[in-house]
Amino acid sequence: MVDPERAERFWLAIAVATLWAVSVGGEVDATLPASSLEALPQTHVARRTATSRSRPRMLSCFARGILTIVGMLIRGDGLVLGRFIPQPWPTRPSVPKKKKAKIKAHVAQEAA
Numbered sequence: 663m664v665d666p667e668r669a670e671r672f673w674l675a676i677a678v679a680t681l682w683a684v685s686v687g688g689e690v691d692a693t694l695p696a697s698s699l700e701a702l703p704q705t706h707v708a709r710r711t712a713t714s715r716s717r718p719r720m721l722s723c724f725a726r727g728i729l730t731i732v733g734m735l736i737r738g739d740g741l742v743l744g745r746f747i748p749q750p751w752p753t754r755p756s757v758p759k760k761k762k763a764k765i766k767a768h769v770a771q772e773a774a
Contacts, residue, residue, distance in 0.1 A: 680724065685744030687727025691719070692747040 663669045721729075727744065734742050 682744060683727035683731065684723050685727065685746055686730050686742055687723035687725065687744070688746060689744045690726050690730050691723055 663672070731742065734740065
């Protein structure tokens with residue numbers, strides 16, 4: 663691009679579209695259930711392998727937002743406006759856990 667004003671408008675449009683997609687994806691991500699283990703029978707393999715960790719995000723908020731916006735336009739539902747939903751502040755500061763593998767590797771290097 664040679665015209666700086668045109669480039670400025672282009673980057674502004676990209677920034678606004680990105681913000682819109684992330685806000686829609688974040689809103690959809692906040693409404694998803696944390697787990698669906700309750701619907702499974704007690705003997706299901708997913709119950710045996712489930713851990714107490716929170717579920718990892720499998721799809722980014724940006725990608726989820728793009729999919730939601732395109733899906734709603736295809737169905738003819740119109741445009742959706744997203745909003746940012748803040749997560750609550752932690753009650754205690756988290757202390758990073760030391761990794762035992764790094765400590766063992768460091769001890770092994772010093773011994774050698």
